[in-house]
Amino acid sequence: MPDSPPPSGSAEREIADFLAAHPDLRTVEAFIFDLCGTPMGKRCPVEDLPKLFDEGLQMCAAACLLDVTGASADPLGYGFSDGDPDADAVALPGSLQPVPWAARPTAQVMLQLVRPEPGRAPVWFEPREVLRGVAEAFRRDLDLTPVVAVELEFFLIDPARDEGGAPRLPLSPVTGRPHRANQVYGMQKLAEFDAVLAAIEEACAAQGVPAGAASAEYAPGQFEINLRHVADPVVAADHACLLRRIVKNVARSKGYDATFMSKPYPNQSGSGLHIHLSLQDGAGANLFDEARDPQDQALRRAIAGLQATMAEAMALFAPNLNAYRRFAPDQFTPVTRDWGYDNRSTAFRVPSARGAGRRIEHRVAGADANPYLVTAAVLAGVRHGLQSELEPTAPADGNAGASVDAALPFTLWRALDALERAEILPALIGADYLKAYHAVKAAELDDFLAAPSPREYEWYL
Helix, strand or coil, rough: CCCCCCCCCCCCHHHHHHHHHHCCEEEEEEEECCCCCEEEEEEHHHHHHHHHHHHCEEHHHHHHHEECCEEEEEEHHCCCCCCCCEEEECCCCCCCCECCCCCCCEEEEEEEEEECCCCCEEEECCCCHHHHHHHHHHHHHCCCCEEEEEEEECCCCCEECCCCEEEEEEEEECCCEEECCCCCHHHHHHHCEEEEEHHHHHHHHHHHCCEEEEEECCCCCCCEEEEEEEECCHHHHHHHHHHHHHHHHHHHHHEEEEEECCCCCCCCCCCCEEEEEEECCCCCCCCCCCCCCCCHHHHHHHHHHHHHHHHHHHHHHHHCHHHHCCCCCCCCCCCCEEEEHEEEEEEEECCCCCCHCEEEEEEECCCCCHHHHHHHHHHHHHHHHHCCCCCCCCCCCCCCCCCCCCCCCCCHHHHHHHHHHHHHHHCCCCCCHHHHHHHHHHHHHHHHCCCCHHHHHHCCC
16 A cells, blocks of 8 residues: 655655656755855755755855855854864755756755754854844834845856956847847847747746846846745745846856846946835735825835945945946946935835835845845845834935945945944844855955956056
8 A cells, every 4th residue: 555645735745746747857956045145055866855855965064154266264263263064954845946947857956054963053154044034033023024026137148258258248149140239128139039038937937936027128138037026035035046046047058148247348237136125014014005104104214224224234235346336327326325216316216106016126236246135134224224213315306326425335345344344234134144244255355356457467567
């Protein structure tokens, strides 16, 4: 007699249902997202699925504290100093999904790092765990649920690079020539690259990533994909990280590369990561609904908190040297702390949606920032504004991006200094995590500056 079916909702049922739907499955890609938002993990045979959900596989705990090159800065003594011990990387329930772009039948599953027995406590410095803690404290202390959606901009580029390593424009599948037209909102641009965009949409659907509208952006080969709102900031950040993985892999399968680099072309617009945020009360009503709050008191306090924490959080919003090239006047990129109603030149925009859809759009972060950490910083700023009953500046009319606010840290070294001196974020995100992040990014900057650049040879040799 066959065994009775496993209980609904269990790991056994999730595995059984998945294998029934994908009987040819051969391998599983299991991963976390590290400090830089890079997926890191192992490829396992399908027979290891039950182990992944039960005891997990072993990974270096400090793997989620590596810099963008994969180097360890030994932050707070995690890495070299503690002997680089393992954690158990256990599958997250509900994250088992197919990998449509794989050459052979493959699945993927997201992992959570936990300490070995006793206790199985989560590894506190995993970025997803950092956001989970911030989101839980937000709900507990304010009795409000953040509703979040992420917009991501990216470039399709040619797999070949120029002689200096810079990206090349993608070849148009229609003309065979480099695509040079900006065509913001251009339907022809969408049609021209329909094969890769459609494959991205299909991969999102297969993996349960709720992709919405796709649009052509301001530069050649640049696009934006919106993700739908969810009443869980951690899940929203999951969606953003998974979307970046989908875009990169699907693009490669279609003969392109894709980059979320903030400013790959010096004379074109950059790519951003925008957070759309509203707040639900216990009855599911939007706290920012103008019918509920005609004076916008809650919305204004939330924006004031974002203004107060913007400088401290810049190193999270713009995590590398290139990210600061995006901040320039008249680029629809925030260069001040201004906010406004339906004004894209501001850092904090209140879109024209009304009622249940009323929200704040946080426009500061670059597309290469870590979605978990960006979302954590946004929630921290909103919480600070609400709890401290702050009042924002007057809403900006017209062009708020005509000139750069010199008081904001628009270089990586100034942003790291602002993070190190932060007075608000440590209590809301975690002082130790911000110290670890600072150590990693400061060491990454030192390593970057240690090697002469081509321009140094051009100018000084």
